[in-house]
Every structure is written in structure tokens, then in C-alpha cells.
Amino acid sequence: MAPERNENEGENADNGVLATTDGTETTGIGIVEGATxxxxxxxxxxxxxxxxxxxxxxxxxxxxxxxxxxxxxxxxxxxxxxxxxxxxxxxxxxxxxxxxxxxxxxxxxxxxxxxxxxxxxxxxxxxxxxxxxxxxxxxxxTSEITLQSRRLGDFEVDRESSDLLTADRLLDPAHVVRPEPEGAWRHLVYTLSGRRINLGDSKRARARKQLDDRITAPLSGGARFVPVLSRKGGVGKTTVTTLLGMALADAREDRIIAVDANPDRGTLAERVGRTSGKTVRDLVRARGDVHGFNDISQIVARDHTRLDVLASDADPHVSEAFSDADYRDVAEVAAHFYSVVLTDTGTGIVHSVMEATLEHADELVIVAGLSIDEARLASETLTWLESNGYAERVRSAVVVLNTSRPGAALVRADELDAHFRSRVRAVVRLPYDPHIASGSAISFRDLQPETRDAARELAAIVVEGLRASSVAA
Structure with a gap:
């Protein structure tokens, strides 16, 4: 329907004004040309x-x-x-x-x-x-600007960061100075050539450096406890503890301590040669007052290899022997300041301290002598440990065949080696050394090269076992 026009349509025809806009949806709006x-x-x-x-x-x-x-x-x-x-x-x-x-x-x-x-x-x-x-x-x-924060490398492609300045990139291999070679004639050639001919280290020097790398391998986690056991006295248990501790402390940068846990009287401090006059009993009494390493350093004795030793109580007037509770207190304090804690246990494996020692043990070192009875007691020690819940520790243990007498052994060492390798992870032979046999204080640098190498090999095997146990855990 056409929209309704104004009453004055005739008068305002030229204006074309609509009275209402309700009908603007129709298409029949007439607009006179030239009008608005x-x-x-x-x-x-x-x-x-x-x-x-x-x-x-x-x-x-x-x-x-x-x-x-x-x-x-x-x-x-x-x-x-x-x-x-x-x-x-x-x-x-x-x-x-x-x-x-x-x-x-x-x-x-x-x-x-x-x-x-x-x-x-x-x-x-x-x-x-x-x-x-x-x-x-x-x-x-119609458009908005989005602001974003960008890294420098996102819009500056050609700009390099400082981590790209590596030694491999910057150093010219022709001008890199190699360390002086170790070995008599190799070093002589290096010197006579005006340091132009470097044949590298000798075979022995390379083996020594590789052994250093094995000993100094990092140990993750907390302190590790390594007790040295033997069911028979006189086979060199204290000697093995001392040599193992010196080899570890001489090569590693972390702290190593050897604790004499003999319930009667041990001689570990005497093998080191430096005593502080304090014993494990003093540490037990002062454990509540130990707040830093300076406090414990006044109780322990330190060797020239930086091995710390905690002596046993040698006072004959003490009526109460060192107990498993005392060892737990000492172990708790030592775990705060040391990476490796060696324990020189007493004779036998059924005394009061042995239970607490085995509870903390991460790896075992068993000492056997080169005689029939000494070897048999060491094998029985392994059997006792397997029967009392430590079978896993036995399989990862290390047996040390200690030669405490000069001359040729009466037993065949190869047969003993084969026997213990069938039960434990590794076997190390410790040769006879007159410096040790004298019974005086042991100086690591004065040992024969074969003895020092055997002690270092034992230290490397122990570190490898500790690293393997941490991965398995």
C-alpha cells in the first residue's frame, strides 16, 4: 500500500514530504525530479x-x-x-x-x-x-595494533650471543700449546726440538691419567659409607682402610674420612701418624655442638693426602665399649661434612658395632690373606652376609687379597682370585711392601709404585661401585 501523503499534498507537491515513515518499505515512493x-x-x-x-x-x-x-x-x-x-x-x-x-x-x-x-x-x-x-x-x-615483546634474536638475525665464542671456534689448532709430555725420552725430544715436537705422554702416563679420571668421577647424592670387613685379625684390614682412604683423598677434591669403629682398640690413627688427641668418644659427646666443619676438624686428624681420621677410644679406664648407638651418632655427623666415610671395623662381624655399620653400608670391602685359613674365613664372611640379608651387597663387594709376608706365597693366588670373582664384583691384589710391614705410619708417597697403583686401582673400583649403586637406587 502506498504511503499516506500529507494533507497539503497539492500545495507542497514539489517538496514531496511524507506524513509518516511507516510505509518506507514500499518501493512506490514518487519523487519529482529536481525536488528533494x-x-x-x-x-x-x-x-x-x-x-x-x-x-x-x-x-x-x-x-x-x-x-x-x-x-x-x-x-x-x-x-x-x-x-x-x-x-x-x-x-x-x-x-x-x-x-x-x-x-x-x-x-x-x-x-x-x-x-x-x-x-x-x-x-x-x-x-x-x-x-x-x-x-x-x-x-x-577497523584495525588494532598488537604489541608484542620479542627476544633480540627474533628480529636481529645476524647478531650473535656470547655463548658462540667457544674455544673450538676461536683457537687456532696450529697455535694451541699442548702440555709437556710425560716420559723420559719423549720429554727429551720435546726439549731438544725447542718445544716443537710433542710426541704425547708415555703409555704409563696415559694409564695413570685414566686411573685418575676413574677415581675422581663425581658422586651424586649424600655421603657414601664403605666398611672394610674381616673375620680374622692380622690380615691387613686397617692397612687396607688406610691405603684406600689415602688414594681417594689424594686424587679427589671432596672430603674423605676414615672412622676407627673397633669396639676395643684400633690402630688406624697410628697408621696415619698424625693424631689430634681426640677420639670417636669425643665426637659422640660433642655432636650437639658441631655446627660447622671447623668444629669437627678439631677432633679428627688429617694426613698429608687430606685424609681425615677419627681414632678409636684407647683409654683402658673406659668401662663401656664403642656401641652401635655411638656409631650411628658418628655416622650422622660425618654424613654432613664428608662425601665418603670409610669404616675400619673390629675383628669379627658379630660384635655390637657391626649391625649399625652394615645398615649404613653402600659398598663392602672384604680383606683376605694369602693363606688357607685366612682365605676360608673371608669366604665364610661372604656366606654369612648372604644368609643375613646382604646378598646384594656381596655381589657388588670388592675382595682385597693382601700380601702381608715377603717372598712367594704358599697358596696359589690365581685360584683364590678365581674363587672370589665367582662371588663378588672385583678382586684386587695388594703386593707386599716393606714400608707397610714395618708397622710405622704410612706415607703414601713413600710406597712402592706397585703398592700405590694397587691402592689407586682399589679406589677406582670402589668409586665405580658407588656410582653404580646410586644409579640403581
Missing amino acids: AQVEVTLPTAFDEEDDFDDDVVRGEDVTLVQLEQPPAERDEVRGEAPATTAVPVASVSTASAEPAPKTAAATKASSSVASTSATAPAASDASRAELDHHERVRPR
Whole structure:
């Protein structure tokens, strides 16, 4: 149905003013050529001061603004740049739906008619211009700039970091100075050639350095306890403890301590040759006052290889022997300051300290002599340990065949070696050394090379066992 015209239709035919806009959806709007069509538009009132609109964000509502295209002259008039009359664009604010309503053909024509409104329309008020400026400010932005923090290397590809300055990259192999070779004639050639010919280390020097690497391998975790056991006295248990401790302390950078846990009277401190006058009993009494290494260093004795030794109680007036509770107290303190704790146990394996010693043990060292009865007692020691819940420790143990007498042994050492290798992880032979047989204090540097190498081999095997046990745990 065609829209209803104004009562003064005949008089204002040239103006083409519609009385109402309800029927603007029809397509039969007649517009006289050369005339202008006017549509009554109700602009929204000024926004309430409590509305949630701000200059950039409209909270909770969707705003749809429709700005009609205007000639440049008319846009200048809307902004107040010219006092002439202006046309009013249509703006619709929708809060009910985020999707804009579809435009009909009639609405499109009406928009075109409004865009061509005559300049004879009354001038917009100051309030209308303010509202139009506000609509332009809240117009949604077509693009936004995203700021990101980037690493320097993301946009500076050619810039290198300091970690790329490695020795392999910077040092010229032709000018790298190799260490002086070890070995008599190799060092002579190196010297006579003006340090230009370096044949490298001798075979013996390379073996020694490889042994050093095995001994100095890092140990992760807390302190490790290695007791040295024997069911028979006089087979060299204290000697083996001393040599093992010296070999470890001489090569490693961490702290090593040897504890004399003989419940009667041990001679470990005498084999070191340096005593502090304090014993394990003093450490038990002062354990509550030990707060740093300086406190414990006043109780232990230190060897020239940096081996610390905690002597046993040698006072004959003491009525109570060193017990398993005392050993646990000593072990608790030693574990705070040392990486490896060696324990020189007493004769036999059924005395009071042995239970606490085996509880802390990470690896066992069994000492056997080169005689029938000494070898048999060592084998029985392994059987007793297997029968009392330490079978796993036996399989990872080390047996030391100590030669305490000069000359050829009466038993065949190869047969003993084969027997113990069938039960434990490794067997080490310790040769006879007159420096040890004298019974005086042991100086590690004064030992025969064969004895020193055997002690170092024992230390390397013990470290490898400790590393293997930490991985398995």
C-alpha cells in the first residue's frame, strides 16, 4: 500500500514530504525530479552520564552506526565549519542484537533521499552536533595494533650471543700449546726440538691419567659409607682402610674420612701418624655442638693426602665399649661434612658395632690373606652376609687379597682370585711392601709404585661401585 501523503499534498507537491515513515518499505515512493524528499528522523537524546560508553570501548552493548555519504561541503557544515544549513545523517544504536538488520530496497532509497536533503533545512543545533561528534568517536576501529615483546634474536638475525665464542671456534689448532709430555725420552725430544715436537705422554702416563679420571668421577647424592670387613685379625684390614682412604683423598677434591669403629682398640690413627688427641668418644659427646666443619676438624686428624681420621677410644679406664648407638651418632655427623666415610671395623662381624655399620653400608670391602685359613674365613664372611640379608651387597663387594709376608706365597693366588670373582664384583691384589710391614705410619708417597697403583686401582673400583649403586637406587 502506498504511503499516506500529507494533507497539503497539492500545495507542497514539489517538496514531496511524507506524513509518516511507516510505509518506507514500499518501493512506490514518487519523487519529482529536481525536488528533494525529506524523512522525519528522531535523533537520540544526549547519553546519560552514567552510561558505560567511553571514548574507545562500549561495555556490554553493541553499537551500530550508519553514516550516510555526504558531499565534502555538507560534511564541513555538519562539523560546524560553515553556518549554512545541513542534512542530518541517520544513526541507529542497537542494544538488542549484535547482528545488523537487513536493509530493504525502500530503506536504501530513503537513505539516498536523506543524503540529498536540501540545504534549506534548518541548521542543526549545538546539541545535535555534539551528539554527532560523540558517534564518530565511538565508531569501532577497523584495525588494532598488537604489541608484542620479542627476544633480540627474533628480529636481529645476524647478531650473535656470547655463548658462540667457544674455544673450538676461536683457537687456532696450529697455535694451541699442548702440555709437556710425560716420559723420559719423549720429554727429551720435546726439549731438544725447542718445544716443537710433542710426541704425547708415555703409555704409563696415559694409564695413570685414566686411573685418575676413574677415581675422581663425581658422586651424586649424600655421603657414601664403605666398611672394610674381616673375620680374622692380622690380615691387613686397617692397612687396607688406610691405603684406600689415602688414594681417594689424594686424587679427589671432596672430603674423605676414615672412622676407627673397633669396639676395643684400633690402630688406624697410628697408621696415619698424625693424631689430634681426640677420639670417636669425643665426637659422640660433642655432636650437639658441631655446627660447622671447623668444629669437627678439631677432633679428627688429617694426613698429608687430606685424609681425615677419627681414632678409636684407647683409654683402658673406659668401662663401656664403642656401641652401635655411638656409631650411628658418628655416622650422622660425618654424613654432613664428608662425601665418603670409610669404616675400619673390629675383628669379627658379630660384635655390637657391626649391625649399625652394615645398615649404613653402600659398598663392602672384604680383606683376605694369602693363606688357607685366612682365605676360608673371608669366604665364610661372604656366606654369612648372604644368609643375613646382604646378598646384594656381596655381589657388588670388592675382595682385597693382601700380601702381608715377603717372598712367594704358599697358596696359589690365581685360584683364590678365581674363587672370589665367582662371588663378588672385583678382586684386587695388594703386593707386599716393606714400608707397610714395618708397622710405622704410612706415607703414601713413600710406597712402592706397585703398592700405590694397587691402592689407586682399589679406589677406582670402589668409586665405580658407588656410582653404580646410586644409579640403581
